[in-house]
Amino acid sequence: MNIRLAERADGAAVAEVHIEGRNAYYNGHVDVETLDRRAAQLRGIYGDMPTRFDRNLWCAEVDGEIVGMALVGPPQEWLGPWVGELYQIHVRPDHWRRGIGSALHEACMGAWRAGGITVGVVEVWSRNDRAQAFYESHGWRADGHTRPGPAGTEYVRLRRTIL
Template identity: 80%
Template sequence: MNIRLAEHADGAAVAEVHIAARNAYYDGHLDVEALDRRAAQLRAIYTGKPERFERNLWCAEVDGEVLGMALIGPPKAWLGPWVGDLYQIHVRPDHWRKGIGTALHDVCIEAWRDAGVTVGVLEVWSHNDRAQAFYESHGWRPDGHTRPGHQADTYVRLRRTIL
């Protein structure tokens, strides 16, 4: 497996990883039309503006094929300059539980350490039990904050100390 910073040319492959993972965890919770609308938006986002790739967007490749992606952003001013934001880690569902997500997670943590970030935060959909279990196994814990999500669902914020 090779994990590297994504380049603009990776946009289409990164979008398809994000879409496949998202469709898998929203399956049965969102209608197909809503999933298709968001898929079109994600394709435009990842293949559009090159500045998207100026953030820390990594892709995980196996045999030259992009199978996973992770995106961390700069700290949110209201949280403090020592708090990093993990926007997402996605792995193609047919490659779940093969260590790709953990390898991407480790790269994010290392990047934060190098940048002096001491706390990470992320949001996870309240019904995404698989993601919640993944993050819990990597030291993330709910911090009590939630925000409204789709329909009556919520997103739960998780927090982790970066040592």
């Protein structure tokens, strides 16, 4: 496995990893039309992946194929200059439970440490038990903040100290 920063040419592969990962947990809860509409948006976003100085997009490769991705940057809600947001970690479902998500997570933590970020936040869909367990196993805890999510649910914000 190789963890590296994404390059412009990785956009299409990163989009498909994101789509496969999110569809795995939304399947059966969010209608297909909504999933397809968001997939088209993601293909456009990652297909024209701009280089942003305030974000890091990481890729996980296995045998030269991108099978995971993680994106970090400033929080969507201003929480201070020392706070970073982990927007997402996605791994293709056929590569779950192989340490890929943990390796991506460590890359994000290392980038934050190097950049002086001391607190991280991430939002997790309330019905995504797998993601909640993953983040909890890596030291993240709910901080009481929520926002509306799809299918009458909510997103739960988790927080952790970056050491």
